[in-house]
Amino acid sequence: MDMPSPNPAILAKKPRLIERLLQVLPADAVIHLESETRAYECDALTAYRCPPMAAVLPSSTQEVSDVLRICHDMGVPVVPRGSGTSLAGGALPTADSVILGVARMNAVLETDYDNRFVRVQSGRTNLSVTGAVEENDFFYAPDPSSQLACAIAGNIAMNSGGAHCLKYGVTTNNLMGVTMVLMDGTVVEIGGAHLDSGGLDLLGVICGSEGQLGVVTEATLRILRKPEGARPVLMGFDSNEVAGECVSDIIKAGVLPVAIEFMDRPCIRATEAFAKAGYPDCEALLIVEVEGSDAEIDEQLERIVAIARRHNPVELRESKSADESARIWLGRKSAFGAMGQINDYMCLDGTIPVSQLPFVLRRIGEMSKQYGLDVGNVFHAGDGNMHPLILFDANKPGDLELCEAFGADILRLCVEVGGCLTGEHGVGIEKRDLMVDQFAPDDLDIQMAVKDVFDPQWLLNPAKVFPLQASEARRAA
Amino acid sequence: MMIPRTEAELADMVAGATGRLQIIGGGTRSVAQAREAQVLTARGLSGITLYEPGSLTLVAQAGTPVAEIEAALAAEGQRLPFEPMDHRGLLGTSGTPTIGGVVGGNVSGPRRIQVGAARDFLLGVRFVDGTGRILKNGGRVMKNVTGYDLVKLMAGARGRLGVLSEVSFKVLPMPEVAVTLVLPDLDDAGAVQAMARALGSPYEVTGAAHWPGQGAYLRIEGFAGSVAYRAGKLREMLGGEVEDSVERWAAIRDVTPFQQVDGDIWRLSVKPSDAPGLVARAGADGALYDWGGGLVWLRMAPGTDLRARLGAFDGHATLVRAGADTRARLPMEQPEPPALAALSAGIRARFDPRGIFAAETDMSPVVVS
Numbered sequence: 099m100d101m102p103s104p105n106p107a108i109l110a111k112k113p114r115l116i117e118r119l120l121q122v123l124p125a126d127a128v129i130h131l132e133s134e135t136r137a138y139e140c141d142a143l144t145a146y147r148c149p150p151m152a153a154v155l156p157s158s159t160q161e162v163s164d165v166l167r168i169c170h171d172m173g174v175p176v177v178p179r180g181s182g183t184s185l186a187g188g189a190l191p192t193a194d195s196v197i198l199g200v201a202r203m204n205a206v207l208e209t210d211y212d213n214r215f216v217r218v219q220s221g222r223t224n225l226s227v228t229g230a231v232e233e234n235d236f237f238y239a240p241d242p243s244s245q246l247a248c249a250i251a252g253n254i255a256m257n258s259g260g261a262h263c264l265k266y267g268v269t270t271n272n273l274m275g276v277t278m279v280l281m282d283g284t285v286v287e288i289g290g291a292h293l294d295s296g297g298l299d300l301l302g303v304i305c306g307s308e309g310q311l312g313v314v315t316e317a318t319l320r321i322l323r324k325p326e327g328a329r330p331v332l333m334g335f336d337s338n339e340v341a342g343e344c345v346s347d348i349i350k351a352g353v354l355p356v357a358i359e360f361m362d363r364p365c366i367r368a369t370e371a372f373a374k375a376g377y378p379d380c381e382a383l384l385i386v387e388v389e390g391s392d393a394e395i396d397e398q399l400e401r402i403v404a405i406a407r408r409h410n411p412v413e414l415r416e417s418k419s420a421d422e423s424a425r426i427w428l429g430r431k432s433a434f435g436a437m438g439q440i441n442d443y444m445c446l447d448g449t450i451p452v453s454q455l456p457f458v459l460r461r462i463g464e465m466s467k468q469y470g471l472d473v474g475n476v477f478h479a480g481d482g483n484m485h486p487l488i489l490f491d492a493n494k495p496g497d498l499e500l501c502e503a504f505g506a507d508i509l510r511l512c513v514e515v516g517g518c519l520t521g522e523h524g525v526g527i528e529k530r531d532l533m534v535d536q537f538a539p540d541d542l543d544i545q546m547a548v549k550d551v552f553d554p555q556w557l558l559n560p561a562k563v564f565p566l567q568a569s570e571a572r573r574a575a
Numbered sequence: 576m577m578i579p580r581t582e583a584e585l586a587d588m589v590a591g592a593t594g595r596l597q598i599i600g601g602g603t604r605s606v607a608q609a610r611e612a613q614v615l616t617a618r619g620l621s622g623i624t625l626y627e628p629g630s631l632t633l634v635a636q637a638g639t640p641v642a643e644i645e646a647a648l649a650a651e652g653q654r655l656p657f658e659p660m661d662h663r664g665l666l667g668t669s670g671t672p673t674i675g676g677v678v679g680g681n682v683s684g685p686r687r688i689q690v691g692a693a694r695d696f697l698l699g700v701r702f703v704d705g706t707g708r709i710l711k712n713g714g715r716v717m718k719n720v721t722g723y724d725l726v727k728l729m730a731g732a733r734g735r736l737g738v739l740s741e742v743s744f745k746v747l748p749m750p751e752v753a754v755t756l757v758l759p760d761l762d763d764a765g766a767v768q769a770m771a772r773a774l775g776s777p778y779e780v781t782g783a784a785h786w787p788g789q790g791a792y793l794r795i796e797g798f799a800g801s802v803a804y805r806a807g808k809l810r811e812m813l814g815g816e817v818e819d820s821v822e823r824w825a826a827i828r829d830v831t832p833f834q835q836v837d838g839d840i841w842r843l844s845v846k847p848s849d850a851p852g853l854v855a856r857a858g859a860d861g862a863l864y865d866w867g868g869g870l871v872w873l874r875m876a877p878g879t880d881l882r883a884r885l886g887a888f889d890g891h892a893t894l895v896r897a898g899a900d901t902r903a904r905l906p907m908e909q910p911e912p913p914a915l916a917a918l919s920a921g922i923r924a925r926f927d928p929r930g931i932f933a934a935e936t937d938m939s940p941v942v943v944s
Contacts, residue, residue, distance in 0.1 A: 291846035296891030302727020346629030352748035452630040481717035521718035551921035
């Protein structure tokens, strides 16, 4: 994975830059010693590292504006960072860039239960948004698995999803407004406590723009009343095809579960060895969760179980208690850890049409043999968002490259069957060079044209999302 | 009128255009002819391209009639969840509403308050930009963060960024049962409070509207047992009577109280609890609240500048129906603050560098090279 070479002219500006940053930020908010900038050398895509020239930790929208204005004046690239949990390298710096971290901005600014929103600073973590409203039985719906650590700023940048988005949607469907600072320091307010945009839906394009259009400092988020309860059912099948058909039949029957999770045999085995959740030894396993009052849950589960029975499950386990629910979820929630126990792994994130599930799983199995690398599949089946986990040995020369090539082939397969490269993790640097497999040059050009409007000099997170060759002329201009 | 029959023909027509183009579907949501513009309709691009009920996905050409899509979905027990309104009654137009028009206007009905707007269900678009390039964004899968989300930008762009040729949607199952809880005798403030309590409950209300003088209405949908349970719980909380009918929701969606009556029609998008105060300040001849108060339809004396009367508020006011002289004087959309207006203008300039796409309400002269 290439990154642009650092620009010596920018590196030479470091002393002057630090001096100017210290005029607008307290000393402890400007990190510039080499021993300290190392803490910002990577995000959760740890295979790629590079310490930035400096990192700043502003505490207010005004400070963010001051920092961006200075960097804009001096032509210094800025890489925004939430909590640094990106799996796609979204917050990976270059040596000539400044990391702008929003971690110190984590206040709740307003909670409004009558109008069902909360306004927070963007450094607040996803789970603590729910934490701020749960005493009144409300919650913030998008729930990426990193929710304990990840920041709302990063959720907005990547348009994060989670296990429950089949029912509640992803970040963009729960984001009502932002305060955002443009690269030149201009502060804009977009949206608010009302629904729908008055003019062009700028909020819609900002969400998911991977920190390339502006730095979001505050967000107005939709909150929802918690359901009265939730319970899963676990079902095992002796083929991926049958499990896929069962998913399709449940959806067609008019039941809208809050989550439909799918695990294949390699993943079930690894999980079982690790967490001992008591999962059946079978080809494919589904966990389907529904919400409501006890009686409503029973009504829905009854229909789901009836559908499952038509597909001759090898196991069917309906939860009747909180304890049984926890046991059903135990394996699924340990899946990534279980795979990590076996070896290093790379987690992919392509989405496919649900109807293509059996075909894609079969092809991944064939490719796994060709590459000689094991792969386990655990994913959100209701919406087709796959998470193949490819196992490799980071200490074995060439294994990472082999794994990346295998991953790229899987993602190309996702695109071929009508899906996409990434469902919820974002492009970052990880999938940047595969964008040409999903988009024609003109499709990429019109996206880059949007960045031209918000950030004409291409200083904000410039080496991400678009293949370097495609963005070269714009970055150099 | 220009009626391309294929996407390629559409691209050629746009590339070869020498004057301004006003983009329409069936023309049912337009109230005016853009100045000096030739009309180009997408209605010749028609037909459902792909429908997979088990994947909750439908793809259609932009000129496909909404009715054709709704019928295909109904045959499989599914629907467009965002309940797009039919503007013909309110605007006094005729013709056939198209799915591209729904997307262009981000047209959503009462269920928007619970499930989201048209833009939230739009998975992908194909369109032709102002230079005649055929472009695509998004796709046909429910979760997709690959590149910028221009899908949202195209929803509600009203033909100013490009001509839609194909759109894909996430659809949802139709409920088994639907009922309405009617709360009579509430004033506007009381109704908005009651709707807030219902929407803040765990009972999943899929419509919350208030028709002053008639009553406040809450819609509950789902499986029979669940609907009975939730309607019962809401009635315990708020009183009222449960009706086994949801017919009145079509009337709320299409704003029938203001059909065939005089006056300018405005649409307010506001923070719900602000709505009663704003309605009082507006001095309207009539009001209809939807989305728990987040959407208010107002009938105003002809020529009233509602925005001047309301002053600053969280939200925006759209002029939906008015005489030509009023439309010449008042912009349809709420003017944006300068920094946002500059971003919007910049985006339009990139998508349509020749400035040929004329929104019906654009009053400024455009330059076509």
